[in-house]
Amino acid sequence: MASNRRDWGRIRQLKSGRWQARYPGPDGALRPAPETFETRKLASSWLAEKRTEIIRDDWVNPDSGKVPFMAYATTWVAERKLSDTTRERYEGIVRNHYAPTFGELTVAGIKEATVRRWRSELLARKVGEPTVAKAYRLLRAIYNTAVDEDRIVKRNPCRIKRAGEDNSAERPVLTIRQVYAVADAIQPRYRMLILLATFTSPRFGELAALRRRDVDLERREIRVLRSQAELRGGSTIKGPKSEAGKRRVAVPKAIVSELREHIGRYAEPGADGLVFVGPQGGRLRRHNFRRVWVKARKAARIPDDVHFHDLRHSGNELAAEGGATTRELMARMGHSTTRAALIYQRARRERDHTIADAMSGNIEQARRRPQGKRSRKSARRRGEGHAGGTTGSTAA
Incomplete structure (x- = not known):
């Protein structure tokens, strides 16, 4: 040797x-x-x-990366300044999607091949693509800290191209007739919940937190200032993610009288009274309301894959078709970036293509007319015009 x-x-x-x-x-x-x-x-x-x-x-000290991954990931989440809902979501990802695969590994022990196999297994188990994308983005963020800040590993193993992109299928859009079919089928106290969700586009949590003083019937507006977040230990009221989330949204005239009637019949009393409450006077809960929604959806013969949140999506599509600009859609949805608004602008462009296709059909139909007949008619009209002109000139 x-x-x-x-x-x-x-x-x-x-x-x-x-x-x-x-x-x-x-x-x-x-x-x-x-x-x-x-x-x-x-x-x-x-x-x-x-x-x-x-x-x-x-x-990088190779011994530094020998810390157990689960301990590092749990500490990472605990040390971040997050909203209650985001923290609970991250904790759920660590517990449900990391622990089964990474539970016995160290931070340095997770390699590119480990991440590829983990992601493939999640998809094979029919975990939804949006959930897998969120889990991958969180894993990548954790390793960014391990590489750039804590310097306990040299390389981020999350290197799958576009794995963090949410490529979920496009959500269904309900017609106005379908929206009213659900509204007619649901319990009367929730009818306005369906109509406001569609035609003013708040989220379920924003509607659950809506108070009487947030509704201006004279101006035909609602003010979205807060949202109800549902956690494992109960619910809490929180502000929006950004200032753009605080917004005023115009209410269509067609539903103002029903909104006034709903407030008088079902809303809690007083300016701070909730606009929407359950049958026993308690707060709306997403889990409890889902049973009511499913029953009404089936009665209205709406496809099973339509969720309550798709009402917001449908309303945004209607606003785009009505000519709303990207900035107007952003204001209506409470978004601070153009990404979501551009989705509905794209829908408007697709509608524009439909209009153009209809025009194209008219053009093709016109061009299919026999050339000879059209020429003889045109010549006759030209001849008649010329004869009339000559006669008039002679008479003069």
Whole structure:
């Protein structure tokens, strides 16, 4: 077994014939390379790269990444400034989607192949693509911290192209007739919930937190200022994610009288009274309301894949078809970026293509008329015009 001392680091040949490289780390420990080399030259090149890495202060202690991944991920979530709903969602991802695969691994032990296999297994188990994308984005964020801030690993193993993109199927859009079919089928106290969700586009939590003082019947407006968030331990009222979430939305004239009637009959008394409450006077709960929604949806013969949130989607489509600009859609939806609004603008463009296709049909129909007949008619009209002109000239 040959050995070779150098000015920096050591190289020796093992009984197997391969070469081992060792180097002095900044912590003073003599550390072996993570693999052996086929030739001494390759081992020497690796040592040169490692020395440059240390000089540039890019060295990562290989022992640092031996911390258990689950402990690191749990601490990562706990240390972040998050809303209650976001924190609970992240905790659920760590518990339900990380623990089964990564529970026994260290931070350094999760490699690119591990992440690819984990993602494939989630999709194979029919976990929804939006959920898998969220879990992947969170994993990537955790490793960004491990690489860039804590410097316990050198490389982020989340390197699957577009894996963090939410490529869920386009949601269904209800017609106005279908919306009213559900509104007619649901319990009367929830009829206005259906109509406002569609024609003013608030989210369920925003409607559940709506108060009487937020409704201005004279101006035909509702003010969206807060939202009800439902957590494992109960519900809480929170502000919007951004200032854009605080908004005034105009109410169509066609439903103002029904809104006035609903407030008088079902809303809690007083300016702070909730506009929508349950049959026993309690707060609306998404889980409880879902049973009511499913029953009404079936009675109205609406497809099973339509969710309550699709009413908001349908209302935004109607606003886009009505000519709303991107900025107007953003204001109506309470979004601070154009991404969601542009989806509905795209729908408007698709409608524009439908109009253009109809025009195209008229053009083609006109061009299919026999050329000869049209020419004779045109010639006759031209001749009649010329004769009339001559006669008139002579008479004059």
